[in-house]
Amino acid sequence: MRYLAYILAQTGRNLKQTWSTQCMTLLTVSLSVLIFAFFFLIYTNMLAAGEKLGDELRLIVYLEDEIVPQMQDQLERKIRGFSDVEKVVYVSRKKAFDRLSKQLDKDKDVLDDLGPDFLPPSIEVYPAKNLHTLTQIKHFADFLATLPQATKVQYGHSWVERFAYFTKLLQIIMFLSGGLLILTTTFMVSYTIRLTIFARREELQILRMLGATDAYIKVPLLLEGVMQGFLGTGFGLLSLYFLFTWIRERFTGPGFLNLFEFSFFPLQILVLITGVSIIFCAGGSLTSMRKLLRL
Amino acid sequence: MKKTTENTPPGEIPVDKPFVDLVKVSKIFKPSITALQDISISIARGELVFLTGMSGAGKTTLLKLICCLDRPTKGVIEVEGKDLSRLKPKQLQLLRQNIGVAYQNFRILPDLTVFQNISMAMEVAYRSPTVIRRRIDDLLNMLLLTDKRDTETGKLSRGEQQRVAIARAAANSPSLLLADEPTGNLDTETTWQVMNLFKQLNDAGTTIIIASHDETIYKNAPFRTLKLVQGKLV
Numbered sequence: 001m002r003y004l005a006y007i008l009a010q011t012g013r014n015l016k017q018t019w020s021t022q023c024m025t026l027l028t029v030s031l032s033v034l035i036f037a038f039f040f041l042i043y044t045n046m047l048a049a050g051e052k053l054g055d056e057l058r059l060i061v062y063l064e065d066e067i068v069p070q071m072q073d074q075l076e077r078k079i080r081g082f083s084d085v086e087k088v089v090y091v092s093r094k095k096a097f098d099r100l101s102k103q104l105d106k107d108k109d110v111l112d113d114l115g116p117d118f119l120p121p122s123i124e125v126y127p128a129k130n131l132h133t134l135t136q137i138k139h140f141a142d143f144l145a146t147l148p149q150a151t152k153v154q155y156g157h158s159w160v161e162r163f164a165y166f167t168k169l170l171q172i173i174m175f176l177s178g179g180l181l182i183l184t185t186t187f188m189v190s191y192t193i194r195l196t197i198f199a200r201r202e203e204l205q206i207l208r209m210l211g212a213t214d215a216y217i218k219v220p221l222l223l224e225g226v227m228q229g230f231l232g233t234g235f236g237l238l239s240l241y242f243l244f245t246w247i248r249e250r251f252t253g254p255g256f257l258n259l260f261e262f263s264f265f266p267l268q269i270l271v272l273i274t275g276v277s278i279i280f281c282a283g284g285s286l287t288s289m290r291k292l293l294r295l
Numbered sequence: 296m297k298k299t300t301e302n303t304p305p306g307e308i309p310v311d312k313p314f315v316d317l318v319k320v321s322k323i324f325k326p327s328i329t330a331l332q333d334i335s336i337s338i339a340r341g342e343l344v345f346l347t348g349m350s351g352a353g354k355t356t357l358l359k360l361i362c363c364l365d366r367p368t369k370g371v372i373e374v375e376g377k378d379l380s381r382l383k384p385k386q387l388q389l390l391r392q393n394i395g396v397a398y399q400n401f402r403i404l405p406d407l408t409v410f411q412n413i414s415m416a417m418e419v420a421y422r423s424p425t426v427i428r429r430r431i432d433d434l435l436n437m438l439l440l441t442d443k444r445d446t447e448t449g450k451l452s453r454g455e456q457q458r459v460a461i462a463r464a465a466a467n468s469p470s471l472l473l474a475d476e477p478t479g480n481l482d483t484e485t486t487w488q489v490m491n492l493f494k495q496l497n498d499a500g501t502t503i504i505i506a507s508h509d510e511t512i513y514k515n516a517p518f519r520t521l522k523l524v525q526g527k528l529v
């Protein structure tokens with residue numbers, strides 16, 4: 001307990017001595033967390049939306065002729081070997097006809113003249129709903145077209161591709177802002193700790209002479225970094241939350257954002273972001289200490 | 296308490312196991328200033344020793360070696376039976392908490408108060424706030440500094456600052472106390488107070504080494520005196 005009290009007192013002294021830089025660092029950390037979390041939030045929401053839209057996503061491979069069950073298994077194995085697939089459904093001529101007549105319901109007599117064989121058999125492929133399969137969808141379709149018996153492959157080209165492209169772009173932005181976050185947290189914190197060390201050089205030297213242990217000197221500096229990380233991330237995420245609710249209130253009603261549910265991070269993600277940025281801030285203060293604290 | 300007379304030859308080894316033991320210690324500063332040369336001294340537990348010699352004789356250098364603020368170029372130094380050159384950082388830190396040093400240039404922080412400066416030494420050793428308060432009040436009382444308790448040390452006179460440095464050195468009731476020119480800036484009255492404090496600590500068992508060129512404090516004192524001349528014991 002006493003140990004803790006003295007460590008905290010030391011930390012307080014540190015903060016007091018370099019408070020203006022501390023504020024700057026806090027601001028930078030907050031800002032970079034805000035930027036990163038902003039893109040990350042859009043990204044996760046995109047993924048969630050993709051998952052929902054993906055329910056309707058399937059590739060239909062039209063076949064020349066009916067195939068026997070043995071052949072169906074073989075084809076399915078081939079397809080699964082190429083890409084992650086949720087399910088593969090074989091639709092025979094008859095099944096296709098039944099489906100259509102069910103859809104047409106009262107108007108189904110129009111089909112009477114055509115006979116049950118006019119629709120081609122097909123294989124319906126439901127790709128696994130992850131970003132990889134979505135971005136590779138064109139590739140996948142090209143592959144399906146090369147299957148024996150395949151005549152044509154059909155899928156919702158435009159939106160899938162646009163969606164995949166957009167998600168990919170977000171992914172890149174996210175990585176960049178994530179990198180920025182890591183850089184700012186580590187460097188800014190390392191810089192502030194360095195200032196603290198310089199400001200208290202004389203005192204630290206005297207502490208050493210008086211027999212202060214490593215913990216006594218280093219833990220407060222580490223704590224300073226951890227606090228920067230914690231508060232900075234806290235402010236960043238809090239401002240993102242306000243931004244988020246503001247946008248949601250502003251654009252409520254029938255419109256673009258109602259297309260899919262826009263939701264904030266779950267608690268786990270918030271904790272994760274905070275934890276990671278604390279780790280990087282602590283890392284920043286450790287680097288400074290390693291460089292400067294050989295008293 | 297162990298007292299030896301002024302006439303004891305320098306460096307003679309006391310009977311029981313020495314508390315501070317230097318064997319053929321030399322210190323050469325780059326490029327070629329020989330500050331200490333082949334110094335062998337044994338100081339028994341509980342002894343009070345004066346280290347004398349003109350300014351520049353090597354007194355400060357010797358004290359710095361004993362409190363491990365610097366390393367000897369040659370030779371072995373043992374404190375409490377431990378070879379200082381072999382101490383792990385943690386052991387060294389604990390040893391330092393147990394050695395009180397009043398530096399010639401004080402090394403106190405001018406923007407902290409008297410109380411805060413002394414308290415630092417005790418906080419480092421994780422003493423309780425109550426113990427710290429009581430101990431500091433006692434020391435300030437003894438050194439006639441009570442009314443300066445909450446004054447920043449930068450605003451004090453040299454003599455007052457010196458006594459703060461001494462109080463800090465004594466704060467943890469260390470088993471070894473090193474004082475470098477402790478009376479250099481003091482008048483007769485305060486010199487007497489400081490020497491009184493040292494005697495009290497020594498009576499309580501603290502081993503004390505006082506470096507001083509001030510004859511008046513060691514001339515008629517019943518303690519061993521070691522004299523340095525140009526880095527050599529004479």
Ligand SMILES: Nc1ncnc2c1ncn2[C@@H]1O[C@H](COP(=O)(O)OP(=O)(O)O)[C@@H](O)[C@H]1O
Nearest residue numbers: 324325328330349350351352353354355356357
């Ligand atoms: N850090 C140092 N670098 C170079 N020379 C030093 C250093 N410290 C002390 N000296 C030299 O060592 C000698 C002894 O100095 P010192 O121990 O301070 O003497 P004293 O304390 O007896 O006055 C002096 O000649 C001094 O100039």
Ligand SMILES: [Mg+2]
Nearest residue numbers: 354355399475
């Ligand atoms: Mg000196």
